[in-house]
Amino acid sequence: MSWLSPLLTIAASLFLCLTSIKCESALSEANGASYSTSTSLTLFLTFASLFFFVLAKLSGPGFLPRGWRPADLRERAALERCPWCDGYKAPRAHHCTR
Numbered sequence: 007m008s009w010l011s012p013l014l015t016i017a018a019s020l021f022l023c024l025t026s027i028k029c030e031s032a033l034s035e036a037n038g039a040s041y042s043t044s045t046s047l048t049l050f051l052t053f054a055s056l057f058f059f060v061l062a063k064l065s066g067p068g069f070l071p072r073g074w075r076p077a078d079l080r081e082r083a084a085l086e087r088c089p090w091c092d093g094y095k096a097p098r099a100h101h102c103t104r
């Protein structure tokens with residue numbers, strides 16, 4: 007797993023968050039306000055998105071066991087079959103491709 011891209015994403019998110027907070031604090035000082043709800047909202051959204059980004063990065067996409075088939079017959083008609091492993095493909099899944 008390459009960690010350069012996720013680390014750059016996290017660094018860019020933190021840079022944007024800190025830049026936004028710095029600009030907000032400069033505007034708040036100019037207006038005489040001390041603390042803004044947009045600062046706390048910026049912090050919350052940044053750290054929530056980083057938390058879920060790391061969770062998504064650390065968890066695998068999962069797999070379907072060999073020979074899996076949907077229980078509902080209507081779903082079988084909607085899914086594609088893989089000609090290589092003779093199994094159903096999950097929606098938006100790629101496998102047995104070269």
Ligand SMILES: [Zn+2]
Nearest residue numbers: 088091101102
């Ligand atoms: Zn396959």
